[in-house]
Amino acid sequence: MNRILSLYMPALLLFMLMIGCKKDNFEKPAALLSGRVVYDKEAVGLRSNGVQLELWQSGFELFSKIRVYVAQDGAYSxxxxxxxxxxxxxxxxxxxxxNTDTIDVKVQGNTVVDVPVQPYFLVRNNTIEKSGTTEVKATFSIQRIADGRALESVSLFVGRTNIVDAVNNQGSAVVSAGNIPDLTAPVTITMNIPAGLAGQAAFYARVSVRTAGVAEQIYSQPVKIE
Amino acid sequence: MKRIYISCLMATGILLLTSCMKDWLDREPRTILTDEQVWNDTKQIVALLANFYDRIPSETGLGDVNDGADGRLFQWRNMANYDEAMWSGQSNEDGRNNITSYGFGSWYLWNYTYIRDINLALENIEKYGVSLTETAKRQYIAELRFLRALNYFDLVKRMGGVPLVTTQLIYDYSGNVTNLQTPRAKESEVYDFIAAEVDAIKDVLGNAGSTTRANKYTALALKSRAMLYAGSLAKYNSLMPAPITLPGGEVGIPASMANSYYQKALEASKEIINGGPYTLYKNNPDAGENFYEAVTKKANNKEVIFVKDYLLPTRKHWFSYDNIARGIREDNLGSSSIAPSLNLVESFEYKDGSNGALRTRNAANTDYIYYNNVADIFADKDARLYGTIIYPGSSFKSLSVSIQAGVMVWNAGRNAYDVVEGSDLGTTYTDGKLLTGTSGPHRSIQEVSNTGFYLRKYIDPNDKTSTRGVQSDVWWVWFRLGEIYLNAGEAAFELGLTGEALTYINALRERAGFGVNSLTTLSIERIQNERRVELAFEDHRLWDLKRWRLADKVWNGNVSNPDAMVYALYPYRVIRPGDAARDGKYVFVKMVAPRIRAPRFFQLGNYYTQINQGVLNNNPKIINNPFH
Structure with missing residues (x-):
């Protein structure tokens, strides 16, 4: 008797666990909504996990937003x-x-929806390169897209990985708007390579534009500097 | 005969039974107090008031309470979340050193349970309190209204304008709840409500001389602080490139209202300074010890206005156990949790009025500055530094606190120092002298300072109070005269009365060991720094930076911003035989505190805390704060 018990009990327990699990498990979500935050069909560069979109679905008891964070290349999913x-x-x-106009999204299987936005400024034609051995030099032009807000500053960020922004960086240089007399002319920022990056084979850099009164900035795509 | 006897017995039995029946179901309950009993008994009313006083919320405190739903917030650990200090205690709380950004729900408070309890008490005392004397009744009502006004201040500084509910809300079972849904008041309306309540009750509040129950000057202290907040919100929000506002005024006070708020703040402050029984604490001739006692000592303290008091052996807290310097702890566990930052230490000026940055390198930045004693680098600092922080070379409870990170051994071959740090505390180097002090600092060990500094403010000076068995009864200061001086100074300065402002600020500086009239000119930055050093760890820094609209600039989340990172100062003993000018001296290294993983990051959306979706779902008239 004892032998039968000790033999069959574990098997029985295992079996119960297996069927027990089935009963109350929900299906996991199968569809993937993805897309990019775009202006003029071009993705805008952002701070990694800095900007969120919100998704709402009505008709259920729990009415709470789903936060969707946008990656630094403007993609979300x-x-x-x-x-x-x-x-x-x-x-x-x-x-x-x-722009608080709601975008209706019908998700069925994998759905791609681009979210159009209108930035105040964009970074155009940026080149970032080493100048000599100790400096980084960025040249770019600022394009005004929307009126209504003034330019606050432009910045150059350098970092060890390709996630570079105002929060994740090894060093930065800022030029405030007062020192940019002509917004239509190309802007140049130079900075010394920070000590933490001096010995690295390669590092990454990005330039950004900050609009007065707006917390987040618009960035260029990261550039690898060797 | 026997039959008569029996029937008599039966008759009495019936009588007894029927008479009993009458109030059998109508007895006085023994475990429930009725409203009539409570509201006519002063002892019970005071007991209820004690409960309400105990529930005043605070972002930091000396207790260990964080029940957001009921609004009972009193969490000392939050002192480690900003730039005054970092977490150096048990490593399971190291998240406080790695706050990648403050959540939009940070500092959330929606304690309408508390407001309802007070509203209910106000209505019941009117309705049932028939046998109370009229004065007593008026006084209790005033006290309840003070607590409600104080709570609305705690709400408005976190959430912006909130629904002003001043009566009990009763559902009438009609299926329609719209009459119970109160929209948010304007931010300015909540501040106006606080001012009006204080004006209405200040002369009715009794409790003269009490520091634990509200009296006239407690109410005025609330008004002084609240009006200063309102004034600076009106001014500095409007100076932002894009002011934070909501169309209905729930957030954002027009700049035109700033002056009248500053005026009210100045008047309330002056009423306390000139009319109140308070004086700046000056009982100890040693300016540093004096400042420590001004906040911590209970006997003959005429400076504190309103405190949350504790009393051993039963009313006590763990703050000293958790925060005493490691080397002098009396228990075998705990200590060192809140480690003050170098950022704060450097904001204490030198006594000649120069910038407080500590001098660790020579002018050409080619070599260290060599100090004979480890405390010499702090010579001639503002005495409030001593009163707030235990730094290398200082002592506490007459015990010296040994703070040394390691030794620097000269390596002639490399033409540089080799840095040697102990793997444990209280270690000895091969030359037989100290390697790492018993109080660290240490880069990785938990429950030892990571910054090189320890807290002195609020640490109990009495024997055994840092043990788990005894614990501490140091009080928490809600309001003290020092703050009122600063409120008056700031309000006067903003109103253009610089001369008057200087008298208040200089009075505080004189107590801190500066000369008479140490300042002759004033700027808002100076006042801001003065508040930072005078009121460190007293739950002001976050709210001050918020109302000056500086928080997103100071704590901008950039690792290369020295204000957003928490810095440490590590002292080393120099071993360099043959060089008498350097051997045996002390040098200091400034660095980002090793346990700090992320800079402080305060976003524009943090100026007003996000309102929970559940609140919005229940009351569609409430709109959420900007950026949420």
Whole structure:
């Protein structure tokens, strides 16, 4: 008797565990909503995990937003269930003109939706390179897209990995708007390579534009400097 | 005969039974107090008031309470979340050194349970308190209204304008709840409410001389602080490139209102300074010890206005156990949790009024500055540094606190120093002298300072108070005269009355060991720094930076910004035989504190805390704060 028990009990328990699990597990979301935050069909460069979009779905008891963070290259993605969602660009959150028009999104399988925004400024034609052995030099032009806000400053950030922004960096240089007499002319920023990067084979750099009164900045794509 | 006897017995039995029946179901309950009993008994009313006093929320404190739902916030650990200090205690709280950004829900408070309790008390004392004397009744009502006004101040400084609910809300079962849904008041309206409440109750509040229950001057202290906040919010929000506002005024006070708020703050402050029974604490001739006692000592302290008091052996807290310097702890565990930052230490000026940055390198930045004693680098600093922080070379409870990170051994071959640090505390180097002090600092060991500094403010000076068995009864100061001087000074300065402002600021500086009239000119930056050093760890820094709209600039999340990172100062003993000018001397190294993983990052969306979705779902008239 004891032998039978000791033999069959573990098997029985295992079996119960297996069927027990099935019962109350939910399906995981299968659909993927992805896309980019774009201006003029071009993705805008942002701070890594700095900007969020919000997704809402009504008709369920729990009414709470789904935060969707945008990557630094402007891409976003969210695993969802099939259904109708409302995508909202949160006011004052991104470096662009507030636009609270809701975007209706029908998610069915893998869905791609680009989110159009209108930045105040964009970085154009940027080149970032070493100048001599101890300096980094960035040259770029600023394009005004929307009126209504003044330029606050432009910055150059350098960092060890290709995630470089105002928060993740090894060093930065800022030129405030007062020192940029002509917004249409190309702007140059130079900075010394910080000690932490001096010995590195390669590092990454980005330039950004800060609009007065807007927390987040618009960035160029990161450039690898060897 | 026997039959008569029996029937008599039965008759009495019936009588007894029926008479009993009458109030059998109508007895006085023994475990429930009725409203009539509570509201006519002064002892019970005071007991209830004690509960309300105990629930005043605070971002930091000396206790270990964080129940956001009920609004009971009193968490000392939060002192490590800003730029005054970092976490050096148990490593399971190291998240405080790695706050990649403050969440938009940080500092959330929506304690309408507390407001309802007070509103209920106000209505019941009117309704049931028939046998109370009229004066007593008026006084209790005033006290309750003070607590409610104080709580609305705690709400408005976190959330912006909130619904002003001043009566009990009762559902009438009609299926319609719109009459119970109160929209958010304007931010300015909440501040106006606080001022009006204080004006209405200040002369009715009794409790003269009490520091634990509200009296006239406690209420005025609330008004002084609240009006200063409102004035600076009006001024500095409007100076932002894009002011933070909501169309209905729930957030954002027009700049035109700034002056009247500053005026009210100045008047309330002057009423306390000139009319109140308070004086700046000057009982100890040693300026540093004196400042420590001004906040911590209870006997003959005429400076404190309102405190949360504790009393051993039963009313006590763990703050000294958790924060005493490691080398002099009396328990075998705990200590060192809140380690003050070098950022704060450097904001204490030198007594000649020069910038407080510590001098570690010579003018040409080619070599260290060599100090004979480890405390010499702090010579001639503002005495409030001593009163707030235990730094290398200072002592506490007459015990010297041994703070040394290691030794620097001259390596002639390399023409540089080899840095040697102990793997444990209280270690000896091969030359038989000290390697690493019993109080560190150490880069990685938990429960030892990571910055090279320890807290003195609020640490109990009495024997055994840092043990788990005894604990501490140091009080928490809500309001003290020092702050009122600063409020008056700032309000006067903003109103253009610089001369008057200087008298207040200089009075505080004189107590801190500066000369008479040490300042002759004033700037807002000076006042800001003065508040930072005078009121360090008293739950002011976060709110001050918020109202000056500086928080997003100072704590901008950039690792290369020295204000956003928490810095440490590590002292080393120099071993360089043959060089008498350097051997045996002390040098100091400034660095980012090794346990700090991320800079402080305060975003524009942090100026007003996000309102929970559940609140918005329940009351569609409430709109969320900007950026959320």
């Amino acid at each position: 969210a695993s969802l269930f099939d259904g109708d969602y409302k995508l909202v660009r949160l006011r004052g959150n991104g470096p662009w003109v507030d």
